[in-house]
Amino acid sequence: MGTIKKGILGGFSGKVGTVVGSNWKQTAYMRSLAQKVKNPRTPAQVKHRAKFKMTIEYLRPLAPLIRIGWKLYAHKQSAFNAAVNYFMKNVIGRYWVWDLEADPNKFLISRGSLTPAEQTTTTIGHNPGVTSMYIVWGDNSTVGDASKDDTALIAIVNKDKKEAIISYNDYKRDSGFGRFTIPNDWVGNTVYPYVGFVSNDGKRVANSVYLGLRTIPENPL
Numbered sequence: 001m002g003t004i005k006k007g008i009l010g011g012f013s014g015k016v017g018t019v020v021g022s023n024w025k026q027t028a029y030m031r032s033l034a035q036k037v038k039n040p041r042t043p044a045q046v047k048h049r050a051k052f053k054m055t056i057e058y059l060r061p062l063a064p065l066i067r068i069g070w071k072l073y074a075h076k077q078s079a080f081n082a083a084v085n086y087f088m089k090n091v092i093g094r095y096w097v098w099d100l101e102a103d104p105n106k107f108l109i110s111r112g113s114l115t116p117a118e119q120t121t122t123t124i125g126h127n128p129g130v131t132s133m134y135i136v137w138g139d140n141s142t143v144g145d146a147s148k149d150d151t152a153l154i155a156i157v158n159k160d161k162k163e164a165i166i167s168y169n170d171y172k173r174d175s176g177f178g179r180f181t182i183p184n185d186w187v188g189n190t191v192y193p194y195v196g197f198v199s200n201d202g203k204r205v206a207n208s209v210y211l212g213l214r215t216i217p218e219n220p221l
Helices: 043-069 079-091
Strands: 012-016 019-024 027-032 121-127 130-136 151-158 163-167 177-182 190-198
Touching: 043 079, 043 151, 043 163, 043 190, 130 151, 130 190, 151 177, 163 177
Parallel strands: none
Antiparallel strands: 012 019, 019 027, 121 130, 130 177, 151 163, 151 190
């Protein structure tokens, strides 16, 4: 049974006939009950579920970063859901369930109009027992609306392990680089590094830049 909270013209929660009422962020919504599907495993449905599974596995380790990098697109949905929708529509290619691919060059850990990173590169260094990856960018804090105080949003994604190293409060635009310790069990794995920026007041976000895939080499020391 549904419950009307604000009179006959207000929103309601619960089920009334074939309609369900709910609220999200103080906004009332109504939706129809889902109909039973005779064949829940049509090729289109199987493909959609496979794409959704791949998307969630890719984005889940990045969730704290996504909440910052995609917050400007959180209109009547969460920032994470905005990133999910973009990923499914723009990042996953191929048409067959068994041949789905995520294009790392199309993925964005952050999205917006703030001046993006420039002169980006990666280097890998070794110390006894420790492998480090350096994410490097040029200090372009005098270009466009960039500022030296912009915070770097960084991700190193290991798709095979379904893990990621992330940073969203450690480095500024004028830092020029970030250093990250690579887990020993990532040796031989391919990783996808990204860097974006968010302004100091959090109101502007830059499209992230993909730095190209790297394979983690064995530490020779």
